[in-house]
Amino acid sequence: MDIKNAVFVVGNTDVGKCPRDGFPEYAFIGRSNVGKSSLINMLTGQKGLALTSSIPGKTQLINYFLINNEWYLVDLPGYGYAQGGKQKRRTLQRIIDNYLCQRKKELTCIFVLIDCRHNPQKNDTEFIQQLGGNGFPFVIVFTKIDKLSNKSLKENIDVYQSTLLKNWEELPSIFVTSSERKIGRDEILNYIEEINKT
Numbered sequence: 001m002d003i004k005n006a007v008f009v010v011g012n013t014d015v016g017k018c019p020r021d022g023f024p025e026y027a028f029i030g031r032s033n034v035g036k037s038s039l040i041n042m043l044t045g046q047k048g049l050a051l052t053s054s055i056p057g058k059t060q061l062i063n064y065f066l067i068n069n070e071w072y073l074v075d076l077p078g079y080g081y082a083q084g085g086k087q088k089r090r091t092l093q094r095i096i097d098n099y100l101c102q103r104k105k106e107l108t109c110i111f112v113l114i115d116c117r118h119n120p121q122k123n124d125t126e127f128i129q130q131l132g133g134n135g136f137p138f139v140i141v142f143t144k145i146d147k148l149s150n151k152s153l154k155e156n157i158d159v160y161q162s163t164l165l166k167n168w169e170e171l172p173s174i175f176v177t178s179s180e181r182k183i184g185r186d187e188i189l190n191y192i193e194e195i196n197k198t
């Protein structure tokens, strides 16, 4: 898919204020610092579209970007956010839960981002469990693969898959990406294009 245009539409914490035009939504989520903003910027081909962590005061909103006047890329707040403590984590969790519950109709696929260097983390696997258990369509995106050798990447993905297989008979689709090296862009965009056609 060619990205002809990518426009920031709205950012808020109130799901009630999300767009009402019914375009399909593709949501991106992951732990803080997983590389979500960098991935969104790589996918859209616009460097400053999503604010990366290096920008002070980065807010934790639900950000909507309209792509090609056809679909929304939805940037969800990072979960497991350490700074700000329990209260902040709870608030973010509520925003995410509200989004998932109230946008079921529009929500076409959730891209769960995982830093490929880390062992399975409880809040990631619990979130995946929550998605699978509630029948949400989702895929897993391993980020920052430029940071690992092919061998280590394969080992880490194997560990992840074995962990997931403890609870699931079927594994979700997997994408491997590096925003640094522009890896995985076509695969994700083509995946979205295929779904949009159906």
Ligand code: GDP
Pocket (backbone or CB within 6 Å): 030, 031, 032, 033, 034, 035, 036, 037, 038, 039, 051, 052, 053, 054, 078, 143, 144, 145, 146, 147, 177, 178, 179, 180, 181
């Ligand atoms: P976010 O908090 O999930 O939005 O993460 P950011 O996109 O802001 O990235 C967090 C940090 O990881 C920044 O320092 C990025 O430069 C770095 N980063 C993001 N993606 C990649 C990648 O593909 N490769 C490498 N080497 N670093 C990355």
